[in-house]
Amino acid sequence: MQFEGTKSYIATEDLRVAVNASIALERPLLVKGEPGTGKTVLAHEVAEALGAPLIQWHIKSTTKAQQGLYEYDAISRLRDGQLGDERVKDIGNYIKQGKMWEAFVMGDRPVLLIDEIDKADIEFPNDLLLELDRMEFFVYETGERIVAKQRPMVIITSNNEKELPDAFLRRCFFHYIKFPDRDTMTEIVEVHFPDLKGQLLTEALNVFYEVRDTPGLKKKPSTSELLDWLKLLLVEDVDPQILKERDPTKLIPPLHGALLKNEQDVTLFERLAFLARRESRG
DSSP, rough: OOOOOTTBBBOHHHHHHHHHHHHTTTTEEEEEEEEEEEHHHHHHHHHHHHTTTEEEEEOOOOOOHEEEEEEEEEEHHHHHHHOOGGGGOOGGHHHHHHHHHHHHHHHSSOEEEEEEGGGGGGGHHHHTTHHHHHEEEEEEETTTEEEEESSEEEEEOOOSSSOOOHHHHHEEEEEEOOOOHHHHHHHHHHHOTOHHHHHHHHHHHHHHHHHHHHHSSOOOOOOHHHHHHHHHHHHHHOHHHHHHHHHHSSSSSGGGGTTSSSSHHHHHHHHHHHHHHHHHHH
């Protein structure tokens, strides 16, 4: 199996190499990068390109590794026992399969997405070491050993909110998705907006990268936010000249709510505009 990208996802050469190396080595692919650079979408596109089913395990701060294997509902079994329910005779009725169990027993080799692993506590990755390594686990309540029919393609994403343990990192193939340069971003935009006029795209990208390069910005706008902004520019039929001939005393871009996502950054641009106005009166 080889991943070459898809019509809807522009994969750089180094990303394609990383995906295919992970497949060849049969090791999880750990993908890091700024939020909004397409880490989660990558799993969807890899699954589509390989014709493989996708199983998604979205991690929260309260998620425990055990939930990815299975959960035993002892409370429901106790309640059913008190009610005389015949189901209590089979403990398997109270075992809920987790996402890793689903991936292990699936007939076709799936893509398993473990999304935003850094949201969980620090022990979470360590608690999955054995299962990711050997592709098997034991169900103590039933005495079953669940062994993967075939090793799934595992893609793990992280926003780098916390460091991951070395033992976990050793078991992964690592790739950092760099923020797209202008040429790559142009390709990405053209996939989503094939009829976008060249001048609007040029001026919008000028504004976008200027905003990202503004010193002191708390949250730089991402690829997904650029696409949202372009959609709004098209809906509102914004003239490219408005973007090209922006008044430095009005530095906030039109429809800036798609690009700037907190009050500190909006205030920063308002302050810069105020300074520009004061200098112009000079």
